Amino acid sequence: MEITVEQMYNIENKGHDMGFLKKFMMENAGAAAVRRLVEKFGNVESKNILIFVGMGNNGGDGLVMARHLAGYGAKVTVMLLGTPENIKTEESNWNWSILEKMPSVKLMTGGSTDFNFNPDIIVDGILGTGISGEIREPYASAINYINQTNCYKLAVDVPSGLDPQTGETANIYTKCDMTVTFHKMKQGIPKRKDLTGELFAEKIGIPPEAEEGIL
Numbered sequence: 001m002e003i004t005v006e007q008m009y010n011i012e013n014k015g016h017d018m019g020f021l022k023k024f025m026m027e028n029a030g031a032a033a034v035r036r037l038v039e040k041f042g043n044v045e046s047k048n049i050l051i052f053v054g055m056g057n058n059g060g061d062g063l064v065m066a067r068h069l070a071g072y073g074a075k076v077t078v079m080l081l082g083t084p085e086n087i088k089t090e091e092s093n094w095n096w097s098i099l100e101k102m103p104s105v106k107l108m109t110g111g112s113t114d115f116n117f118n119p120d121i122i123v124d125g126i127l128g129t130g131i132s133g134e135i136r137e138p139y140a141s142a143i144n145y146i147n148q149t150n151c152y153k154l155a156v157d158v159p160s161g162l163d164p165q166t167g168e169t170a171n172i173y174t175k176c177d178m179t180v181t182f183h184k185m186k187q188g189i190p191k192r193k194d195l196t197g198e199l200f201a202e203k204i205g206i207p208p209e210a211e212e213g214i215l
């Protein structure tokens, strides 16, 4: 079953109000995406993994993935597309502050795409259901870098620049090898399998009762 982005936000908020906090949803989302990535690669030990992180909760999922991938022995670099004090949400901030205590994960901020290594895997945690309008900097440069880099790419929830409701694309958008979306498929995503690559919808522990009155 495919749902609307509005329904997803309503379900998310109802689950949060039931006590299944967005922080827990984010943890399960990041963990599910990492499981699919590790399943695909067999193991990610000492793979160079570059995670682009937006300032919202799509980025937050990427921060959770960074912590889990460090646990699998990957060489993880996080590029935050802004400054830490501008991270939008409490749950994303919470995950950033954990990474600040983890020397095993390299943290970069500001959005430059000048890296001194070639990534084996890129994670697109730039934009998800919160996308609106033409892609602004530094998100645009990050999306262009991802498209110009030849390696395996995983999109968190949706390839950034693809509108998960309509299936329309912004002026620029990522083309990925795998997309892991959460809870239920959003209506626009399956319209662009050319951008999503292998597509998975992973449960993240939201109580089914959170859908009552919404679906």
Ligand SMILES: NC(=O)C1=CN([C@@H]2O[C@H](COP(=O)(O)OP(=O)(O)OC[C@H]3O[C@@H](n4cnc5c(N)ncnc54)[C@H](OP(=O)(O)O)[C@@H]3O)[C@@H](O)[C@H]2O)[C@@H](O)CC1
Pocket (backbone or CB within 6 Å): 008, 009, 012, 022, 025, 026, 029, 054, 055, 056, 057, 058, 059, 060, 061, 088, 089, 126, 127, 128, 129, 130, 131, 132, 133, 134, 135, 136, 137, 139, 156, 157, 158, 182, 183, 204
């Ligand atoms: N639903 C669920 O159950 C769960 C959802 N989860 C995750 O949350 C995600 C939704 O998070 P979200 O609402 O924070 O929005 P998100 O996509 O991060 O973008 C907002 C940021 O992007 C920016 N921005 C927007 N447009 C832009 C543009 N054109 N060009 C440049 N920047 C632009 C915008 O900036 P602003 O407009 O505020 O200045 C803001 O900073 C969802 O996709 C999923 O991954 C999981 O945690 C698990 C549970």
Ligand SMILES: [K+]
Pocket (backbone or CB within 6 Å): 058, 124, 125, 126, 127, 128, 155, 156, 157, 158, 159, 160
């Ligand atoms: K994304």
